[in-house]
Amino acid sequence: MNLIKRYWLTALASIVALVVFVTPFIFIILMAVKDRQQAALRDMSWPINFQLVENFLAVVQARDYMLITAYINSTILTVGSVTILVIVASMVGFVLQRHPTKWTPVVEFFVMAGLMIPPAVVPTIWLLQGIGLFKTLHGMILIEVAYNMSFAVILYRQFVATIPREMDEAAIIDGAKPLDVFFRVVFPMMWPVTVTNIVVQSVGIFNDFVNPLYYLPGRGNETVQLTLYSFQSQFNTQYNLLFMDILLVTIPPLLVFLFFNRQIVAGLSAGAIKG
Amino acid sequence: MTMKMTTRLARGAALSTAAILLATSANAQTLTFFTGNDQAVVAYSEAVAEAFEAANPGVTVEVEVGPGGTERDNMVKSRLATGTMSDVFVYNAGSLFQAINPMQTTVDLSNEPWQDSILESFKQTVTAQDGTVRGAPFGMAMGGGVLYNKPIYEELGLEVPMTWDQFMSNNQAVADAGYVPVIQTYGDTWTSQLFVLADYFNVQAAEPDFAERYTNNEAKYATSEAAMAGFQYLEDVNEAGYLNEDYGAATLADGLRMVATGEGAHYPMLTFALGTIGQNYPDNLNDVGFFAIPGDSPDVNGATIWMPTGLYVASEGPNVELAKQFVAFAASPEIACDLQMEVAPVTGPFLVAGCELPEDVPAGVADMQPYFEADGRTAPALEFLSPIKGPNLENLTVEVGSGIRPAAEAAELYDEDVRKQAQQLGLEGW
Numbered sequence: 098m099n100l101i102k103r104y105w106l107t108a109l110a111s112i113v114a115l116v117v118f119v120t121p122f123i124f125i126i127l128m129a130v131k132d133r134q135q136a137a138l139r140d141m142s143w144p145i146n147f148q149l150v151e152n153f154l155a156v157v158q159a160r161d162y163m164l165i166t167a168y169i170n171s172t173i174l175t176v177g178s179v180t181i182l183v184i185v186a187s188m189v190g191f192v193l194q195r196h197p198t199k200w201t202p203v204v205e206f207f208v209m210a211g212l213m214i215p216p217a218v219v220p221t222i223w224l225l226q227g228i229g230l231f232k233t234l235h236g237m238i239l240i241e242v243a244y245n246m247s248f249a250v251i252l253y254r255q256f257v258a259t260i261p262r263e264m265d266e267a268a269i270i271d272g273a274k275p276l277d278v279f280f281r282v283v284f285p286m287m288w289p290v291t292v293t294n295i296v297v298q299s300v301g302i303f304n305d306f307v308n309p310l311y312y313l314p315g316r317g318n319e320t321v322q323l324t325l326y327s328f329q330s331q332f333n334t335q336y337n338l339l340f341m342d343i344l345l346v347t348i349p350p351l352l353v354f355l356f357f358n359r360q361i362v363a364g365l366s367a368g369a370i371k372g
Numbered sequence: 373m374t375m376k377m378t379t380r381l382a383r384g385a386a387l388s389t390a391a392i393l394l395a396t397s398a399n400a401q402t403l404t405f406f407t408g409n410d411q412a413v414v415a416y417s418e419a420v421a422e423a424f425e426a427a428n429p430g431v432t433v434e435v436e437v438g439p440g441g442t443e444r445d446n447m448v449k450s451r452l453a454t455g456t457m458s459d460v461f462v463y464n465a466g467s468l469f470q471a472i473n474p475m476q477t478t479v480d481l482s483n484e485p486w487q488d489s490i491l492e493s494f495k496q497t498v499t500a501q502d503g504t505v506r507g508a509p510f511g512m513a514m515g516g517g518v519l520y521n522k523p524i525y526e527e528l529g530l531e532v533p534m535t536w537d538q539f540m541s542n543n544q545a546v547a548d549a550g551y552v553p554v555i556q557t558y559g560d561t562w563t564s565q566l567f568v569l570a571d572y573f574n575v576q577a578a579e580p581d582f583a584e585r586y587t588n589n590e591a592k593y594a595t596s597e598a599a600m601a602g603f604q605y606l607e608d609v610n611e612a613g614y615l616n617e618d619y620g621a622a623t624l625a626d627g628l629r630m631v632a633t634g635e636g637a638h639y640p641m642l643t644f645a646l647g648t649i650g651q652n653y654p655d656n657l658n659d660v661g662f663f664a665i666p667g668d669s670p671d672v673n674g675a676t677i678w679m680p681t682g683l684y685v686a687s688e689g690p691n692v693e694l695a696k697q698f699v700a701f702a703a704s705p706e707i708a709c710d711l712q713m714e715v716a717p718v719t720g721p722f723l724v725a726g727c728e729l730p731e732d733v734p735a736g737v738a739d740m741q742p743y744f745e746a747d748g749r750t751a752p753a754l755e756f757l758s759p760i761k762g763p764n765l766e767n768l769t770v771e772v773g774s775g776i777r778p779a780a781e782a783a784e785l786y787d788e789d790v791r792k793q794a795q796q797l798g799l800e801g802w
Contacts, residue, residue: 137652160414160437180396222454231456310443311450315404316434330410331440331562333648334625 107367125347129339136337142260152341159327159338166344167319172349173234174320175303181292182298185242191283195265211247225312237313241302249294256290257283273370296357300350321346327369402432403694404458406451408444408681409437412647412716413462413511419715420702427701429710430629431694434458441562445471452477457686459695462510465497465682469507471797474500479685479692481505486703494723497756498682507682508703511725512712513741514642514678516570516753517664522735524551524637525661532663534670536605543614543638552636553614564769567609567642568602573674574753575599583757589794589801591779594783603779603786605665606772620774624650632656637793640665642678646736647717662739664749674749675740679756680723683695759797762789 128136132146157164189208193201221240222231230236260283268282284291306322313320324346328339403424407417414437436458438447445468451457452472453504463469472478482505487495490509498507516657518539524530526547533539543553557563575582585591593599609615616622628645632653643662650657652653664675676694683702685695701707709727718733721744729737743749745801755761768786771777777785794802 134652137629139625160418178489218450219454222450222456226454226456310439310447314406314436314438314451314456326409326437326439327414330408332624332644333410333412333651335411335651336625 099365108188118203122347124338125344128336129344130341131337133335133337136241136335136340139336144316151344152337156328156338156341156345159324161219163319164321164324164326164342167321167324170234171303171321174237174241175299177235178245178302179295179299180239181242182245183294186246186249186251186294187287187291188279189246189250190255191257191279193250194254194257195262195299198358208247208250211243211244213253216244222312227298231319232311232313232315234318237309240312241305244308245301249298252290252294253287256287292357298333299353303350390526401430401694402434403460403691403698404434404436404689405440405698406436406458406461408462410440411476413650416511416712416716417462419711420707423711424701425706428697433698448472452686455688457689459686459689459691460698461684461686462681463495463684465509465679466753467477467759468755469682469759470497470759472500474498474684475502477507477687478506479687479696481507481685481696481699484696484700486700489705489725490703491723491725493677493752494679495754497679498684502641507684508699509680509708510683510702511680512681512718512722514644514720515662515664515743516566516641516642516676516678518654519631519639519641519643519645519736520661520663521551521631521634521637522661523634523657524549529714532661534673535666535668536601538670539638539666540608540612543609543612546637547614551634552616552630553638554609554616555622555627555630555636555639556615556619557622557624558619558770558773559621559625559626561766563624563627563641563768564606567605567773568765568769569753569755570640570642570676571602571605571665571667572754573664573676574672575600575754576670576751577667577674583754586754586790587758587760587799589791589799592783592787593782593786593790594750600779600783601667602665603769603772603783607775607779610773610775613617615773618791628652632660636658643736643740644719646734647719650717650734658735660734664743674751675743676753677750679752689760696742718719727777741763760790760794760799761788762793764789 124141127141127144128139129152130147130149131144132148135142135145139260189204193204225231225240227235230239264282264286265278267276273282304322305320309318309323325339325342327333328342405414405417405421414435417437420553421435424433425431425491438444444463448457448463448471463472478500486508487505494509494513495505499505503790520532524546525532528545530542530545531538533542546553575596575598578589579585579596582591582596582599591599593603616630618626619727622630624645625648627636627639627641628649629652631639631641632649633656646657646660649660664673666673683699685692685699689695703724703728705724708724709722712722713730718737720728720737720740721727721729729741768777768782768789772779772782789802
């Protein structure tokens with residue numbers, strides 16, 4: 098009795114979470130192993146013909162192994178942009194918070210503008226063409242960095258405020274050069290917010306659909322989200338292959354989350370105590 | 373198999389590594405080709421590319437697949453505007469073609485020798501305002517009308533209706549027998565427009581100059597009895613209670629399932645859907661027939677035709693000459709007829725002279741043939757005769773078909789929508 102009283106809310110929350118998060122995932126898996134006829138019904142039914150291997154091979158082999166190329170592209174895009182974002186945004190956040198000058202409001206205005214003003218496609222393409230980066234992965238990486246920079250800078254800026262200034266001063270007194278102060282003292286202490294940034298940005302960039310669609314056209318430039326177009330179209334959709342593709346595309350972000358999950362929790366609580 | 377897979381993997385890896393290392397430099401012998409993403413279109417595009425590579429050693433064709441619908445409109449326009457379109461691209465003919473400013477963005481193909489074998493009815497839909505022809509047909513024509521379930525017709529002893537009244541009495545018989553008389557699928561809003569758009573043959577039969585007067589701001593849907601009829605039909609079938617229960621949420625896939633497997637009798641649709649039925653319900657493909665939307669008189673009965681997409685050459689591409697060769701190759705009967713029939717399902721007649729449909733076409737395609745063989749039993753859809761098509765038609769037809777808005781009011785609102793679109797296109801007289 099006491100147990101029920103104590104844990105009913107937890108139990109209820111678990112059940113709700115199960116329904117909300119696990120049901121769609123089960124639906125994806127069931128759809129992914131059905132044959133084409135049954136998948137066209139799009140209902141929550143047990144597959145009549147199990148086609149796990151057939152569907153998997155059909156998706157992977159589609160359009161000359163496009164999915165493999167897409168995985169490589171997406172991985173480079175995600176890892177590349179998140180690395181640059183973390184390094185650059187943490188430096189900007191640190192300087193903005195630690196050394197206010199008369200330029201600080203100007204920089205902050207541009208950071209806010211990056212959040213508020215929506216990017217325009219045609220001028221961006223024009224600029225990329227001008228510097229020869231259009232239709233290239235490194236151009237795409239720079240775009241993702243630019244679009245997500247503001248959010249990352251704001252996260253870092255807020256966090257740096259919780260790191261005591263005495264830490265920097267102690268390091269300087271001990272003879273550390275400016276770069277050492279940042280990379281060997283401050284940056285490691287920013288680990289919790291770095292993890293948050295890595296998770297949020299990598300999921301966002303990995304799942305980005307619209308930007309690669311416009312800025313990274315061309316055969317061989319596909320990212321994983323764009324492979325969904327191979328199986329879904331206005332007039333004719335192969336639902337079994339579409340859901341198999343969704344399943345394959347969902348796995349990497351899920352792994353990232355599972356891998357970093359403990360770190361996020363540990364990092365957040367550690368930061369809270371220090372702050 | 374494993375061997376092949378490894379080399380392909382390696383090639384995929386090498387390809388993307390190369391893409392990272394350097395910006396792709398323009399190679400004179402590489403042709404880029406931007407096509408649609410329907411399964412049949414992709415299969416056909418890749419087959420054409422492969423055949424072209426085989427016929428022209430040293431040339432590589434890169435096939436790029438892009439989305440359909442409004443996303444394609446945005447993408448094609450932004451890529452043409454920035455000069456980043458592939459050398460050859462596939463896009464709609466008719467009013468959407470006019471909207472990409474073809475005189476600037478595409479290459480004039482009027483004087484190419486292969487134009488002689490292209491049917492005039494297609495050419496006029498890819499002709500820019502200065503009278504030059506800019507495209508070649510890529511695909512098959514489609515009929516717009518009603519897909520019907522033949523076993524239900526046989527069971528109830530019904531005949532293909534030649535007038536709207538016969539159609540409605542057929543519906544009553546179907547309803548009495550316990551089947552769904554008319555399938556509507558507003559989960560995919562565009563499917564709601566068929567009663568209005570596919571009725572254009574009857575509009576043209578009653579008012580032969582409707583398209584011209586409509587473009588010149590003289591004819592209106594709300595004031596033309598013939599043009600109003602399409603909206604009225606939608607209202608009629610809803611009021612009579614002939615629709616499937618889930619018409620508000622059902623999708624194209626549901627509608628095709630219902631008409632193919634005999635859950636419902638009639639589904640107003642384009643005949644491209646026969647290709648999808650052939651893939652999803654191969655056993656039921658020949659259970660689905662086709663008839664045109666019937667009008668007032670049994671003597672005037674014909675189908676409204678949708679033209680296939682066109683193949684265009686982007687004017688800013690680096691390989692215009694090679695691209696022209698590619699289009700000529702794709703428009704030749706060997707490719708446009710023989711190869712296409714081999715790799716894609718036959719869903720309608722061809723637009724290249726000398727192309728014969730095979731004997732064993734699906735029943736629905738066979739039902740289209742009589743319309744094409746007789747004189748004056750086909751008319752192109754209005755969107756191929758006039759550059760104006762209001763973007764909100766599908767919302768209005770959903771409202772009428774759901775009984776939310778009366779037909780007359782929807783027709784008036786559509787006229788207003790058309791006016792805005794015409795002003796946006798900068799047409800004279802609006």
